[in-house]
Amino acid sequence: MKLRIRPVGLAIIGVVLTLMLGAVAYAALGDHVLGRGARGPEVSELQQKLARLGYVVGPIDGKYGPKTQAAVTRFQKERGLRVDGVAGPQTINELKLLSGESTTASGKPVGYKNSDVNLLARLVNAEARGEPYKGQVAVAAVVLNRIKSSEFPNTIADIVYQPGAFSSVSDGQINLAPGSSAIRAAREAMSGVDPSYGALFFFNPAKTSNRFIWSRPQIIKIGNHIFTR
Amino acid sequence: MRRNFWLGALGVALVLSLAWGYNEYRQAENLRLSTENQYRRAFTDLSSHLDQLETDLAKGQVATAPNQRILYLTQVWGHSESAMKDLAQLPAEQVGISYVDQFLNQISDLGRTLAQRVAGGGQVAPAEENILRDIHDRVASVNRKVDEISTLMDSDQTAWLSKSPTLRQRLGFGKAQVAEAAAEGQEGPPQSVRGGLEQLDASLQKLPPFSYSGEFSTKFVDKPLGLPAGEISREQSQAVARDFLAKIGYGTDNLEFTGETQGPFAGFQWKQGDASLEVSKRGGAVTLYRDQRELQVRTLSPEDAKNKAVAALKALGWNTMVLTSSEDFGSYLQLEAINEQDGIRIYPDKIRLMVGLDSGKLVGFDATPYYAYHTSRTISKAKALPLDKAKSKLRPDFQVTESRLALIPKMGNQEVFSWEFRGKYKGEEYLLYLNALNGNEEKIQRIIKTPRGEYLQ
Numbered sequence: 001m002k003l004r005i006r007p008v009g010l011a012i013i014g015v016v017l018t019l020m021l022g023a024v025a026y027a028a029l030g031d032h033v034l035g036r037g038a039r040g041p042e043v044s045e046l047q048q049k050l051a052r053l054g055y056v057v058g059p060i061d062g063k064y065g066p067k068t069q070a071a072v073t074r075f076q077k078e079r080g081l082r083v084d085g086v087a088g089p090q091t092i093n094e095l096k097l098l099s100g101e102s103t104t105a106s107g108k109p110v111g112y113k114n115s116d117v118n119l120l121a122r123l124v125n126a127e128a129r130g131e132p133y134k135g136q137v138a139v140a141a142v143v144l145n146r147i148k149s150s151e152f153p154n155t156i157a158d159i160v161y162q163p164g165a166f167s168s169v170s171d172g173q174i175n176l177a178p179g180s181s182a183i184r185a186a187r188e189a190m191s192g193v194d195p196s197y198g199a200l201f202f203f204n205p206a207k208t209s210n211r212f213i214w215s216r217p218q219i220i221k222i223g224n225h226i227f228t229r
Numbered sequence: 230m231r232r233n234f235w236l237g238a239l240g241v242a243l244v245l246s247l248a249w250g251y252n253e254y255r256q257a258e259n260l261r262l263s264t265e266n267q268y269r270r271a272f273t274d275l276s277s278h279l280d281q282l283e284t285d286l287a288k289g290q291v292a293t294a295p296n297q298r299i300l301y302l303t304q305v306w307g308h309s310e311s312a313m314k315d316l317a318q319l320p321a322e323q324v325g326i327s328y329v330d331q332f333l334n335q336i337s338d339l340g341r342t343l344a345q346r347v348a349g350g351g352q353v354a355p356a357e358e359n360i361l362r363d364i365h366d367r368v369a370s371v372n373r374k375v376d377e378i379s380t381l382m383d384s385d386q387t388a389w390l391s392k393s394p395t396l397r398q399r400l401g402f403g404k405a406q407v408a409e410a411a412a413e414g415q416e417g418p419p420q421s422v423r424g425g426l427e428q429l430d431a432s433l434q435k436l437p438p439f440s441y442s443g444e445f446s447t448k449f450v451d452k453p454l455g456l457p458a459g460e461i462s463r464e465q466s467q468a469v470a471r472d473f474l475a476k477i478g479y480g481t482d483n484l485e486f487t488g489e490t491q492g493p494f495a496g497f498q499w500k501q502g503d504a505s506l507e508v509s510k511r512g513g514a515v516t517l518y519r520d521q522r523e524l525q526v527r528t529l530s531p532e533d534a535k536n537k538a539v540a541a542l543k544a545l546g547w548n549t550m551v552l553t554s555s556e557d558f559g560s561y562l563q564l565e566a567i568n569e570q571d572g573i574r575i576y577p578d579k580i581r582l583m584v585g586l587d588s589g590k591l592v593g594f595d596a597t598p599y600y601a602y603h604t605s606r607t608i609s610k611a612k613a614l615p616l617d618k619a620k621s622k623l624r625p626d627f628q629v630t631e632s633r634l635a636l637i638p639k640m641g642n643q644e645v646f647s648w649e650f651r652g653k654y655k656g657e658e659y660l661l662y663l664n665a666l667n668g669n670e671e672k673i674q675r676i677i678k679t680p681r682g683e684y685l686q
Contacts, residue, residue: 080527080560080586094559102679105658110677113684134505134519150338151331153313162330163321184558187681191556191563193581193595195517197494219492229492 030096034087038064046087049099050075054121054180078180116156120144120186121178123160126168128225129182135223136182138196140189142227145200152200196220199227268389271318272382272422276375278312282336283372286365290358298347306340309333320389321423328430329371336364349669367436371429378425381418388421453493455578455603457512466497466508473515474501476544477591494597509600518594520585524560527586531555534562537589538582542566550580556682561585561592568599571610574635577602577644608636608646613665619648622668623661628653637662637672645671660685 029045032038044062051057055071073085079094087095101109120140128139146152146159153159161169168174178186196202202225203213216228285308289301313333321327339360343353353361381387419425461469463486471481479501487498487505494516496509506518529537535552542550550566551574557563561583568578583593613619613634620629631651639645647662662672674685
C-alpha cells in the first residue's frame with residue numbers, strides 16, 4: 001500500500017517540527033524555572049556555570065539530578081538567596097552575573113581573570129579541605145606571603161609546584177576540582193586578608209616530625225594546622 | 230580430549246598475557262622516553278640560563294649608563310627566574326625546598342629591586358655592588374657544578390634520582406650502603422643528578438648569607454608600627470573583647486578563652502558562639518574578628534551595607550576612616566576603609582570590614598594592616614605640587630575624573646606622598662600616581678570591573 005501525504009500536511013508537520021526543534025535548541029538559560037527532573041541544554045548551561053564557580057555537579061549531562069540540586073542549594077545558601085534548590089529567575093540572574101567575564105571601563109570583555117584564583121583554590125582544597133574556613137584562608141595567605149618573600153618564587157604556580165613544597169602536589173590531590181569554600185577562601189586571601197599574620201609555612205603537628213618545620217617560630221594554631229614564620 | 234582442551238586454553242592465555250605484557254612494556258617505554266626528554270630539556274635549559282645569568286651579572290657590574298644597567302639587571306631578574314623554573318621541572322624525592330632554589334629567587338628579587346630603583350632615577354649603593362660581585366662568584370661556582378653533572382650524565386649514564394637501597398642491602402647483606410651515603414653527603418662524584426644538586430646545596434649553604442632590603446611586603450613587618458605601647462594581661466584582653474562585641478551588637482555571655490598566638494602580633498584569642506576575635510598583647514587592640522555563623526537570606530542592598538559599615542566604624546571609635554572599595558561575596562560584602570588625614574588618603578592605614586547582607590551586622594573585621602603600618606607621619610598639603618601643575622605632567626589625552634592627595638606604599642618599606650588621578654584613556658580606566666613633590670610617575674594601576682566589583686591590577 002502506498003502512503004500518501006498531501007503537501008499541506010507535510011508543510012504543517014515541517015512547521016511543527018521546526019518549532020519543536022527551535023524550542024529545544026535555542027531556549028536560553030533563564031527562560032524557564034528549572035527544577036528536579038528538568039533536562040536539556042538549559043540545564044547543561046546551568047551546570048556549566050555552577051561548575052565554573054566551584055559547585056560540584058558531576059558530569060555536565062543536561063539532567064537536573066540530585067547533585068545539581070545540591071549544588072543549586074549550596075549556591076543559594078552562600079549567596080544569601082532564598083534556599084529552595086530550584087533555579088528560578090533570581091538564582092539564574094545571580095549565576096549569570098557571577099560567571100561572566102571581567103570588563104574594562106568601556107565594557108570590553110577581558111577574560112575571566114580566574115586562573116590564579118583557581119590554582120590557589122586547588123591548593124587550599126587539597127591541603128585544608130576539612131579545616132575551618134579561617135584555616136583555609138590562612139593556607140592561601142601562606143602562598144601569597146611566599147610571593148612577597150625574597151626566598152620564594154614570585155608566582156602562585158611557581159610556589160605551588162616548587163619541588164618538595166607541598167605534599168598535595170606529590171600525591172596528586174592538587175588535581176581535584178576545588179569546592180566553593182576553597183575558591184572563596186582563595187579570593188579572600190588575595191584581597192589581602194591574612195589570619196596567619198605573615199606565616200611562610202604550615203604543618204599538621206600530628207602528622208609531621210620534620211625537624212626543620214618544628215624549629216620555625218610558631219605564630220598561630222588554626223584547626224589542625226600550626227602556622228610558622 | 231579433556232587434557233588437550235586445557236592445554237589449548239592455557240596456551241591461549243599465555244599468548245594473551247604475553248601480548249598484554251609487551252603492550253604494557255611499550256607504553257612504559259614511551260612514557261619513560263618522554264619524561265627523560267623533558268628532564269634533559271629542563272636540565273639543558275637550566276645550564277644555559279645559568280650561563281646567561283653569569284654573563285649578565287658580569288656586564289651589569291661594569292655598565293655605568295643607567296639604561297645599560299637597567300637592561301642587564303632586568304636580564305638578571307629574568308634569567309634567574311627562568312633557571313628557577315627549570316630547576317622546578319627536575320625530579321626531586323626529598324621534602325623541603327632546596328637552597329639553590331632559594332638562592333635563585335633571591336637573585337631575581339635583587340635584580341628586580343635594583344632595576345626598578347635605577348629606572349626610578351636611584352643609585353646602586355656600594356654595599357649592593359659588593360653583593361652583586363659576591364653573587365657573581367657564587368653563580369660561577371654553581372655553573373661549574375652543573376657542568377660537572379652534565380658531563381657525568383654522558384660518561385656514567387647518571388640516574389636522575391639516587392637509587393633507594395635494594396632489598397638485599399636493606400636486609401644487611403650489601404656492604405656499600407654506609408660508604409655510599411657518606412659519598413653522597415660530600416665530595417666525590419655524585420651518584421645522581423639530584424644528588425649532585427644536593428651537594429651544591431650543601432656547599433652554598435656553607436657561605437655566609439647575604440642581606441639586602443628586599444621587596445616591600447604589605448603584610449610582613451618585623452615589628453608592628455601602630456600597636457599602642459604597653460602589655461596587657463589576659464583579664465584586660467577579656468574586657469577589650471567584651472567591649473568590642475558589645476559595640477557591634479553582640480552578647481558576651483559565653484565569652485571563652487581559646488588560646489594565645491605568638492609572633493609580632495602575639496595576642497589572646499576569644500570566642501563567643503560562632504564569633505572569634507584576637508586581641509593583641511601589646512596595646513590591647515582587636516586585630517582580627519570573624520563571625521562564622523550561617524548567613525541568612527539577604528535583605529540589604531550594597532548601599533545599605535556600606536552605611537552599616539560606616540556606623541560600625543563610628544561605634545568602634547574609628548572616626549577618620551573612609552570607605553574606598555568593596556567586593557561582593559554574595560551573603561556578605563567585604564569593604565576596605567582607609568585613614569584620611571587632612572584630606573590626604575593614607576593607603577597603608579587600612580582596615581577591612583565584612584558586613585552580613587542579612588542583618589547588616591559586622592561579620593568580619595581585620596585591622597592588621599593598620600596596626601602594622603600606622604605611624605605619626607609628617608606630610609603636609611602645603612609641600613605638594615599644586616593640582617594644575619601635577620595635572621600638566623599627565624598625558625594630554627588622559628581624562629581625569631577624580632584627583633586627590635594620597636600616601637602610597639612603595640617597594641623597600643617606603644611610602645610616597647603622591648597625587649592620585651583616576652581617569653580614562655582609550656576606553657580603559659586607570660589610577661595614576663605622581664610623586665607630589667617632584668611630579669615623577671610612581672605607580673600605575675588598571676581598573677577592571679569583575680562580577681564582584683572593581684579590581685585593581
